[in-house]
Amino acid sequence: MIQLSYLDYIAVEKRSFLHRLSPKLKIIGMLVVLFVIVTMRSLPGLFLLYVILLTLYFAGKVPAKILSLTLYPLIFAVLFIFLSGFQIFFILLILLKVLCGSTGVVLLLATTPYPSIFSVLGRVLPSSFVIALFLTYRSIFILLTVLENTQHALYLRGGVQWKHPWRSLINISNAFGHLIIQGIDASEKMYESMVLRGFKGKIHYRGE
Amino acid sequence: MSHIHLPDGVLPVWLWASGFIVVILIWTILLRSMKKEDLTRRLPLLGMMAAVMVLGASVEIIPIAYHVNLTVISGILLGPSLIFLATFVVNTILALFGHGGITVIGLNTLILSIEGVLGYFLFHLFWKVLKRLTPAVFFATFIALLFSTSAMIGVISLGTSHYEELIHQERGKGIIGFEFGKEKEELHPGQPAEEKVNLGPFIAIVLPLGFIGWMLEGVITTLIARYIRRLRPDLLRLEGEPL
Structure with missing residues (x-):
């Protein structure tokens, strides 16, 4: 989650043709990607989509270290593979759908500042929902700062050590409790x- | 763990579309039943608790791929109406980071809301009966997570015929499939039984991992509630306790 602030930094600071593209177009593009993911049932087709997204990713000058964010959902997709009784076609289909979806959203977030995304969403979604989204996003950054300070206190109290699970649980819980109160x-x-x-x-x- | 970490395009359209419809209906009813000023005043709190849940979801307990949801403690602090709105926001933000598909936001909201709303009511029920914070929070969390995980398994089992269709897609069907409401799948005669979708192994993995997760989240939520009670008991709004 710490990468979130970095993602936001890239969206604002980097300059590429994707960064300059209108947020509305990029959101429409994401919807098209989503439509293809939902409807496409061909491995070569999904693979081609993934290659296109990766090409856009690097053409958009998005740093490679953010790419790990797109791989994260694979951890959970593995669980779903057990449903199929390890059918190779199904496994590859799931993995490609996961990769296309996560690469698409990370690409959108890494090239579009969040106020621009929420501004476009505000035109089609209820304002209370968009305000809640905006405030949540803002709050994440406030809490990350609190978390950073809390980490020092946590470290001084022993931090998280698997050798001492109970103490670690107390420390994690106190950190979350502190985070909630703050x-x-x-x-x-x-x-x-x-x-x-x-x-x-x-x-x-801005611009409205 | 108790929400669907599924990518887009795996669940049948009718299922995820129904999830969105139900969520929009509940959202509309809740907004109409709340005073506008009251909602506006509580939106920053909603945003902050949603952010806490997003941060909780980012703390991965590596050996079992479990992350805490913090939905029950958020439900206790926000109340049943706001926790529903908060889970919708949380799932949208998480989907934007690839944590669960965009199309499953509606279903995930319903599943997580079960956890938050049930957690809230169970906590107050157990508090009334037991008058002790630790067991009240622990059992409320444990039972709420048990129900939401069961709901998650239930939702996944609803799409069984669609998964079978996806598995057998390999056998000469088109590259695009968009059958809204299509449920029946034409199985080939003489098709081996083992190629059918089997929920057994999935449940056999999810439930034991889930059990560890429910215990873990129960303990963490209890410790958080105890910490909050020490510093800000007013936030828990405990009946019969001086504020």
């Missing part, structure tokens, strides 16, 4: 500052 305090402050800035149930994006 988060709730921060949400109250966030609301007060939003009201001070004239928030009346709608977020206005």
